[in-house]
Amino acid sequence: MDTFILGIDQSTAGTKALIVDRCGQIVAKSDAVHKQIYPKPGWVEHDPLEIYENVKRTVREALTLAGITPARLAALSITNQRETAVMWDRTTGRPVCHAIVWQCQRTADLCADYKAAGHEQAVRSKTGLMLDPYFSATKWGWMLEHVENAKPLLQEGKLLAGTIDSWLVWKLTGGRVHATDYTNASRTSLFNIHTLGWDNELCQLFGVPRELLPEIKSSDEVFGLTEDPDLFPEKVPVSGVIGDSQAALFGQLCLEPGMAKATYGTGTSVLLNIGDKPAVSENGLVAAVAWGRGGRVTYALEAIIRCSGDSIKWVRDNLGLFGSFDELDAMLRQTPDNEGVYLVPAFVGLGAPYWDPYARAAITGMNRATGKAHIVRAAVESIAYQVRDAAEMMERETGVRLKQLHADGGASANPVLMQFQADMLNLPVVKSEIAELSAMGSVYMAGLGVGYWPSLDEIEQLSKQVQLYEPMMEAAERERLYTGWKQAVASILSDKINRDLI
Known part of the structure; x- marks a missing residue:
């Protein structure tokens, strides 16, 4: 009897459950959104109980759509929004409060205090x-x-x-397993990338007792078995636990040093595989564990862009400038030039390379002729400009020119954005036709962990369709547009950051 892998993708916007067969094909999927909670300006929260209910709902729906029972699942994988923090009562299984989302800026002043006290270099050198x-x-x-x-x-x-992965592992295993993987641990500021464990001095500095934290495992380990008889009458191994951006890097098969990808979601993560040795950036990038597999750890450098797809959502939902994505595509094609209008989407500050939590969003360059299509185009273009910021920092850090950029995530479905991205980078952009690439990366990892696929070679042979975007813009036009972007960013930065990074 054929078996399958169930992939759970718990993202900032919602939850998906996928059923994947041995050929790497998605045979069924289900999704559900959860509420975005904004109790104060700059604060962002999610309800962990709502998220877990959505996990159960989407799993049931995906199994029904696939026409299978849990008895035919070889493994369950989890990929997740990273950094989002949860605390819960181990005796009741209830969170003590809403999850604080990675976008949330409530601790900006606390971080400024730590910097003023001289802790920044110690934190950066360890994490x-x-x-x-x-x-x-x-x-x-x-x-x-x-x-x-x-x-x-x-x-x-x-x-x-724990982070969201830990919360889901704990719930799915009936409270028997409190664990995370290297990729998620490396996003906490409590994980030492050199010793590959929780750091006692950092735990003391941030006031987080080590005994609260999960055990750290490799992404391909079996974390435990499901212990929810209503959802899984037959126990299923939980494996392939990996943060969403790293899962996309693995799903893109960026397995060699120098290979890079951008995942275009609520924010955008640009990740560069740097091999088996960690690196600490001085240029606005962050270090990350790309994955732990087979007893070995692979590292990456990452540029974190706080707001990308969310800026498109903002001009749609908050400003009402377009309704459907078909309308968005039509507006972009009918307005091929931004006419000097730039949107800097610092709704929750700016990430790499500026790291300015106090920056605030702005639309610049408007005049009496500016219309809604120019603002919409500016929102879309802001994503590509930020990715160029990131790529330039990566090249400066490593001294290696990128050969191409792999692309995935929801916003990568927009062909105008992908072409503009290739133009801004002056590089080919290889866009995966698999929309659920983070989920597929975790599925591949789980499949390797439980022996569903015997080797990476077998995964590399699976059919993967891509679309190639080649740069077409003249160099002078590219630099004119990018210079305008840099000027727009400079106009909204606070006085608390290093302007040498502009």
């Missing part, structure tokens, strides 16, 4: 990360200080902390 509210440590520290029942639960030994 490869900036001292920034983006990462998990200050979020957990905030919960312990501000959530009413967090400290009492800590004193009673009932409190656990």
